[in-house]
Amino acid sequence: MSKYLTPIFAALLLTGCIHSYSVALPYDRWHLGFSAPDYMEVWIETADVIDIRGDVYRRAMSGVASLQTPPNNSGDPRGWPKKAGIGGGKYVTGADLPKKIYVRWQSLVEPQTYKMEIDISDSTRELMRQGEKVFCAADGKWITGYRQSITVHLAPGGIAKVWVAGPCMTSVEVAKIKAEIDPRGPYEGKSGGEYDSLSKESQFYVEKFGVPYNSW
Template identity: 45%
Template sequence: MKPLVCLATALLAGCAALGSPRTGLPYDAWRLGFLAPSYMEVWLETADVEDVQGRIFHGAMSGTVAINYSGDPTGWPQPVGWGKGRNITGGALPQRIYVRWQSLAEPQTYRAVLHIPASARQRMREKAPSMRPPIKYEYQEALAIGLAPGGWIRAWVMSPSSTPVEILCQKAEIEPKGPDEGRNQGQYAYAFDQLEPAAQRYITSHPIPYESWKCPAATASVQ
């Protein structure tokens, strides 16, 4: 497979890594993952990545995200997991991530531009100790993004075994075109009666705890 094809697809299994000289990374790929609070099902329409070299990876991630169907959905789990995702092979570290998703518990469609801070990219070039012994040091090559009802977003950087470090918290805006940018007559990926039974039971018997996912100092909606 030619390098340009590998770069365009970015995620195909078996695509050879382009190597650290091109990406500026000490490893072959960084990982992008998504998660949602317990019971609060999400359909990720798209996550497009712009790396620090200005290259765009369209559709870097889409579909279902990591979610539990037990426990208390209030707040984010500690420690947070790194979500359902993929390795971004051939790309440099992220500068911006364009996200659009359906919050099926409400339902509502949101969109946001995540500006990844330089301090987060610096962490992703560094190793961190594991949370439990035996202590080992691994690169923090994973970026996990949490999507919650109300449009609340949080993001963390971590290695496979280190303590996640929160690097971003913001609020998305409502997508005015609705689900699938209006291409599906306002229909969501799943109707309420198609959600997991545990999610249906929780949503019908409990209020959605919007306040628990808010940022300590909420930012304005991102255009």
């Protein structure tokens, strides 16, 4: 368990803040995904989940956040997506719906390391449980859809926005968060302050246009 997660989790246990009020889910797993603006590359060191039963899922997600790096600076990283997808991520199998998600990530264009905790509200979990009759244009069928995906969009400056989404469903924004800088730097200080390199496309964009901080 990470140094960031351990003291917070211990405090929750000591104060009795984790309760077991599980309700049977209409699906057997939910998706945790991450995305980033065009060219604004992100490496997720870890995303740790505590579900509403109090079970901990260490490194429920890690790796690259999904983004686009169109050639010739033809992309536009400014602002938030008009329609949030599910992002690049993993399914959290065997877990109940989340109570908290702890994320530590590297914003490679700055470069900077951030950490944050996302509180998942009762109303957000209720959105994830509710089924809706929706039409899927891809196959021309009506289905009962569920917002079984949590999508976190990570922007430079430690700004994050969270949606819940699902196949053929409209996404719903549920949170916006300002993360804090992790003073240990990348990999909890174990890399000597060295960050991974940017792709050529991202490097080219940032050198020409910089990072559009005020757009998020």
